[in-house]
Amino acid sequence: MSWIKGLLFGIVGFVIGSGLMLLVGQRRASEPMVTVGYIFFLVAWLLGVGVWDHWARGWFGLENKPTPTFKSHGVARYFAFSTDHKVIGVQYLVTFVALLLLAGALAMVIRLQLLQPTGILDPQTYNTVMSMHGIIMIAVAVAAVIGSLGNYFVPLLIGAEDMAFPRLNALSYWLVPPVAILLVVGSLLPGGFTSGWRVYPPLAERGGISMLLFLIAFLTFGLSSIIGGLNFIVTIIRMRAPGMTWGRLPIFVWSIFCASLLSLIFTQFVATALLMELLDRVVGMAFFAPDQGGGAILYQHIFWFYSHPAVYVMIIPGFGLLMEIVAHFSRKPLFGYKYAVGALLGIVGLSGIVWAHHMFTSGMQDFLTAPFMLSTELISIPTGLVFLVTLGTIWQGKLRLTTPMLFALGFLFNFTIGGLTGIFNADAPTDLQLHNTYWIVGHFHYTIMGGEIFAFLAGIYYWFPKITGRLYSERLGKLHFGIMFVAFNLLYAPMMIAGLYGMNRHVATYPPELNGINMFISIAGFVLGSSFLVFIYNMATALRRGAVAAANPWQLRTLEWQTSSPPPEHNFSYAVRVNGHPYDYGVDDSTHVAPATGAPMPAAAPAAE
Amino acid sequence: MQHGTAALLRQGVMVFVGLAILTALEFWVAASHSATALWFLALIALAKVVVIGTYFMHAGQVFRGEEGERE
Amino acid sequence: MTVAATTLKYQIVNRRLGLWLFMVSESMIFLALLASRFYMQGTNRPAEVNQTLGLIITSILLLSSFTANRAEVAIAHGDRSSFLRLLLTTIGLGLVFLAGVVTIEWPEALHFAPPSTGYGTAFFALTGMHAFHVLTGVFILALAFLKGRRGGYTVDDHWGAEASIVYWHFVDVIWVFVYPTLYLVGS
Numbered sequence: 133m134s135w136i137k138g139l140l141f142g143i144v145g146f147v148i149g150s151g152l153m154l155l156v157g158q159r160r161a162s163e164p165m166v167t168v169g170y171i172f173f174l175v176a177w178l179l180g181v182g183v184w185d186h187w188a189r190g191w192f193g194l195e196n197k198p199t200p201t202f203k204s205h206g207v208a209r210y211f212a213f214s215t216d217h218k219v220i221g222v223q224y225l226v227t228f229v230a231l232l233l234l235a236g237a238l239a240m241v242i243r244l245q246l247l248q249p250t251g252i253l254d255p256q257t258y259n260t261v262m263s264m265h266g267i268i269m270i271a272v273a274v275a276a277v278i279g280s281l282g283n284y285f286v287p288l289l290i291g292a293e294d295m296a297f298p299r300l301n302a303l304s305y306w307l308v309p310p311v312a313i314l315l316v317v318g319s320l321l322p323g324g325f326t327s328g329w330r331v332y333p334p335l336a337e338r339g340g341i342s343m344l345l346f347l348i349a350f351l352t353f354g355l356s357s358i359i360g361g362l363n364f365i366v367t368i369i370r371m372r373a374p375g376m377t378w379g380r381l382p383i384f385v386w387s388i389f390c391a392s393l394l395s396l397i398f399t400q401f402v403a404t405a406l407l408m409e410l411l412d413r414v415v416g417m418a419f420f421a422p423d424q425g426g427g428a429i430l431y432q433h434i435f436w437f438y439s440h441p442a443v444y445v446m447i448i449p450g451f452g453l454l455m456e457i458v459a460h461f462s463r464k465p466l467f468g469y470k471y472a473v474g475a476l477l478g479i480v481g482l483s484g485i486v487w488a489h490h491m492f493t494s495g496m497q498d499f500l501t502a503p504f505m506l507s508t509e510l511i512s513i514p515t516g517l518v519f520l521v522t523l524g525t526i527w528q529g530k531l532r533l534t535t536p537m538l539f540a541l542g543f544l545f546n547f548t549i550g551g552l553t554g555i556f557n558a559d560a561p562t563d564l565q566l567h568n569t570y571w572i573v574g575h576f577h578y579t580i581m582g583g584e585i586f587a588f589l590a591g592i593y594y595w596f597p598k599i600t601g602r603l604y605s606e607r608l609g610k611l612h613f614g615i616m617f618v619a620f621n622l623l624y625a626p627m628m629i630a631g632l633y634g635m636n637r638h639v640a641t642y643p644p645e646l647n648g649i650n651m652f653i654s655i656a657g658f659v660l661g662s663s664f665l666v667f668i669y670n671m672a673t674a675l676r677r678g679a680v681a682a683a684n685p686w687q688l689r690t691l692e693w694q695t696s697s698p699p700p701e702h703n704f705s706y707a708v709r710v711n712g713h714p715y716d717y718g719v720d721d722s723t724h725v726a727p728a729t730g731a732p733m734p735a736a737a738p739a740a741e
Numbered sequence: 742m743q744h745g746t747a748a749l750l751r752q753g754v755m756v757f758v759g760l761a762i763l764t765a766l767e768f769w770v771a772a773s774h775s776a777t778a779l780w781f782l783a784l785i786a787l788a789k790v791v792v793i794g795t796y797f798m799h800a801g802q803v804f805r806g807e808e809g810e811r812e
Numbered sequence: 813m814t815v816a817a818t819t820l821k822y823q824i825v826n827r828r829l830g831l832w833l834f835m836v837s838e839s840m841i842f843l844a845l846l847a848s849r850f851y852m853q854g855t856n857r858p859a860e861v862n863q864t865l866g867l868i869i870t871s872i873l874l875l876s877s878f879t880a881n882r883a884e885v886a887i888a889h890g891d892r893s894s895f896l897r898l899l900l901t902t903i904g905l906g907l908v909f910l911a912g913v914v915t916i917e918w919p920e921a922l923h924f925a926p927p928s929t930g931y932g933t934a935f936f937a938l939t940g941m942h943a944f945h946v947l948t949g950v951f952i953l954a955l956a957f958l959k960g961r962r963g964g965y966t967v968d969d970h971w972g973a974e975a976s977i978v979y980w981h982f983v984d985v986i987w988v989f990v991y992p993t994l995y996l997v998g999s
């Protein structure tokens with residue numbers, strides 16, 4: 133319902149906005165016409181999906197309509213403007229898993245193309261496919277864990293009833309569909325996307341209307357990310373239950389806090405860089421005209437000033453999930469909790485001073501190389517601490533190798549390789565050789581795909597019983613992990629080797645002598661893709677006829693397990709009071725939460741492994 | 742109410758006059774010392790921001806949550 | 813039940829924190845644009861920049877900050893009629909500022925620094941982005957004015973008025989940096 137109304141409103145808005153621009157004398161399908169039309173579309177879409185009904189009426193002294201509730205709306209509330217953080221979490225989860233699969237399918241197209249040196253697509257189409265894969269996966273990596281698992285579980289983990297700003301939360305979700313719409317429409321327009329997800333000028337300023345749509349889609353997504361980050365920060369500072377001190381905060385909550393700080397502050401820079409490109413295109417400014425002092429290097433500075441911290445927006449929640457899951461399934465206190473928090477904050481602190489390591493080959497001033505090399509390598513200290521904490525937690529633990537635990541351990545292995553190969557990119561002398569080859573592609577996917585996406589899957593398997601109230605098949609889950617882990621390593625390790633042999637990235641064709649290794653990579657890629665079929669099948673059957681999950685199937689200590697599966701509308705049926713550390717497994721007389729009013733906690737069920 | 746309206750009025754006027762003086766100073770610095778102006782101007786701007794932030798925007802209230810504790 | 817009974821005061825503190833985080837975030841846009849101005853042009857400044865106009869609109873904005881502050885004091889003490897009068901003055905000054913930028917400053921600047929030049933790009937992007945924030949500020953102040961006229965604010969609960977006025981001061985803070993960067997720095 134929200135969707136249809138939003139689209140109708142949006143289309144009317146676009147017609148009004150672009151019509152106005154025609155009236156003031158702009159040409160049809162000109163850039164100002166499309167831009168203004170889109171701004172009207174976006175505002176009207178938001179008003180249509182529910183901002184007007186449930187929010188903006190209040191600004192003008194009218195009565196706001198109530199938002200859909202748990203009881204009266206059933207499944208329909210997932211398609212409506214809901215302010216319940218659990219509904220929004222599920223909306224994010226489904227949307228971003230769908231986007232992950234879509235962009236994964238595009239990756240299959242890329243690998244199909246690279247099966248043979250000459251490929252099957254023309255270069256133009258290939259560039260569009262590659263850019264689409266890039267931008268969608270970036271969006272998934274930035275928002276999937278924070279938006280879905282963060283939204284669903286941060287309020288639960290801190291004992292809150294909802295986020296601090298429920299309506300803002302809904303707004304940040306409803307900004308995502310226009311991004312997807314713009315990208316799909318843009319990719320189908322003649323010209324397609326030419327410049328990859330980083331949209332460097334001058335290429336990005338020269339393409340047709342499709343590139344304009346790409347820029348405003350990216351900008352809209354940035355807005356959603358900023359709003360989400362702001363909401364998490366206020367929630368975590370202000371909405372913690374009594375007794376939930378900063379020192380008792382589950383590490384996943386800490387990680388979302390750190391990632392939110394980064395997205396609040398740094399996302400504005402990519403937004404500004406994109407805005408500057410838009411100003412260049414639409415009103416003829418000269419930010420990136422080389423003869424006016426700016427040029428492409430200016431773009432790269434601003435862009436990477438965001439986009440390096442962005443990789444921490446992606447991976448810090450992954451670190452949080454890793455440590456959370458490893459502590460629970462090792463049944464030991466998290467080793468060095470304070471160091472773990474310090475490490476995450478240290479990454480946040482360092483993330484703003486390393487960006488130019490992406491620009492060693494760009495032609496920037498030489499004196500920048502050494503300091504940025506040094507600052508980049510400093511980051512391995514806090515990252516190393518995270519690994520130390522994880523290994524120390526596993527050490528002599530009573531490991532329970534459940535599916536989420538396997539994915540977490542897979543993360544540990546993959547990210548070790550991703551981190552170690554990163555050293556060669558941080559060192560300018562080696563980077564000069566490796567830059568722009570598949571070495572970079574392999575390294576990056578080892579960290580984000582092997583790290584964050586593995587963590588995302590671990591999180592989905594970890595919390596699936598809580599979200600749905602159903603149990604999935606552990607056997608199928610482990611099968612998914614097995615295929616995915618093996619295929620992953622057979623896919624990306626050879627990619628780095630291909631890079632060493634001179635396989636360039638962003639190319640539609642390549643020298644015939646690299647055919648063998650590319651074919652190997654492609655086949656491993658197809659196997660990796662097919663492992664997701666197991667995942668989908670497992671989730672779908674579990675949703676329909678999985679065994680009913682108990683409130684706390686694994687006897688864990690944190691708050692989200694101390695309420696029913698799925699949790700009731702306002703999360704807890706008792707007043708939460710926290711009185712101990714979340715991870716003190718095996719510590720005598722230690723509890724994390726005690727009901728303050730004497731109301732019974734949900735009975736712990738026997739292990740369901 | 743800890744502050745009477747008269748005291749708040751006096752404070753508002755003083756802040757306004759202070760900002761006006763800083764603006765005049767900034768204009769004079771730029772007009773007469775163009776060689777060293779950059780750092781002076783940056784300092785003056787920071788001073789203005791501190792004044793506006795403290796007295797007009799009540800930055801001090803942001804983390805003062807006690808008066809709003811939960812029931 | 814856990815935190816269902818959060819008080820109004822508690823929520824106001826939440827919102828105040830949220831507003832400040834939003835302003836911190838917005839400042840980054842201007843930080844990037846200001847840095848770009850120096851990256852592109854160093855401290856170059858065309859001699860034709862209209863100093864008189866710059867000083868006048870800066871003073872207008874400063875004056876509006878004062879009236880906004882007075883409006884806030886008024887509503888915090890329950891003086892609704894002064895609040896409305898002062899808020900209206902603030903909105904009026906905001907509109908005069910906008911008119912000064914858009915109808916006098918921009919047409920002049922088009923001659924000596926069109927947007928296709930380095931300085932012109934910085935000039936129009938910074939003043940344009942700031943003018944956009946002024947416009948949203950005027951809009952929010954107008955909403956607060958309408959709500960105040962309906963009697964929507966009390967001594968204890970006037971968050972909407974406070975927020976719109978704090979945001980207005982934020983717009984002024986931005987100008988504190990934009991003005992010297994475009995008008996005063998360099999020669």
Ligand SMILES: [Cu+2]
Pocket residue numbers: 439440443486487489490
């Ligand atoms: Cu980086």
